[in-house]
Each structure stands twice: as C-alpha cells, then as structure tokens.
Amino acid sequence: MVATVTEVYLNPHQARRRxxxxxxxxxxxxxxxxxxxxxxxxxxxxxxxxxxxxGCPYNNGVWTEENYQEEIARLAA
Structure with missing residues (x-):
C-alpha cells in the first residue's frame, strides 16, 4: 500500500469572511x-x-499618502 502525503499550504482566502x-x-x-x-x-x-x-472613496477621489494608509488599514481590519 502506498501512502500519499498531502502538502499543507495556506489558502489565502481561508480567513476571508466575504x-x-x-x-x-x-x-x-x-x-x-x-x-x-x-x-x-x-x-x-x-x-x-x-x-x-x-479613485479614493473619499477626499474627492484623490489619494494621499495618509488616506491610502488609512484605507489599507481599514480594509485589513
């Protein structure tokens, strides 16, 4: 009998809620x-x-370094 080993990997969507x-x-x-x-x-x-x-969803669509960082932090929460 030959045993198979399944590779363990991280599915990048496994923690996604939606x-x-x-x-x-x-x-x-x-x-x-x-x-x-x-x-x-x-x-x-x-x-x-x-x-x-x-475009940025606020600030009239204009990205700044500050609102980019805020938006990425919001999306990562």
Whole structure:
C-alpha cells in the first residue's frame, strides 16, 4: 500500500469572511500592477493610483499618502 502525503499550504482566502467588492478587486489589481512596474515607494504608489485608479472613496477621489494608509488599514481590519 502506498501512502500519499498531502502538502499543507495556506489558502489565502481561508480567513476571508466575504468575497471582495469590485472596488477592493480594482484597488488590489492596481497595486499589483504598480508593484509589477517596479513601484515600491509609497509616494510613487499613491501617484500611480491617482493616474490609473480606482479613485479614493473619499477626499474627492484623490489619494494621499495618509488616506491610502488609512484605507489599507481599514480594509485589513
């Protein structure tokens, strides 16, 4: 008899309480594109979001370093 061993892995969605909203998907996609383009500094990331969207859900759609950090903290809670 051959025993099989199942790899243990972290399913990134196992702690998720709900499916992401369209806004969350768009924000994540935009952040991933920024990282893929080599953008790693906060100021450059905020500038990228202001160019490509999605817009900030408050502050008339304009991202700042401060409201980006607040929004990411809110989404992570």
């Amino acid at each position: 499916a992401p909203t369209q806004y969350e998907d768009l924000l994540g996609d935009s952040i991933e594109r920024a990282y893929g383009a080599g953008i790693t500094e906060l100021a450059a990331l905020v500038a990228h979001l202001n160019r490509t969207g999605p």
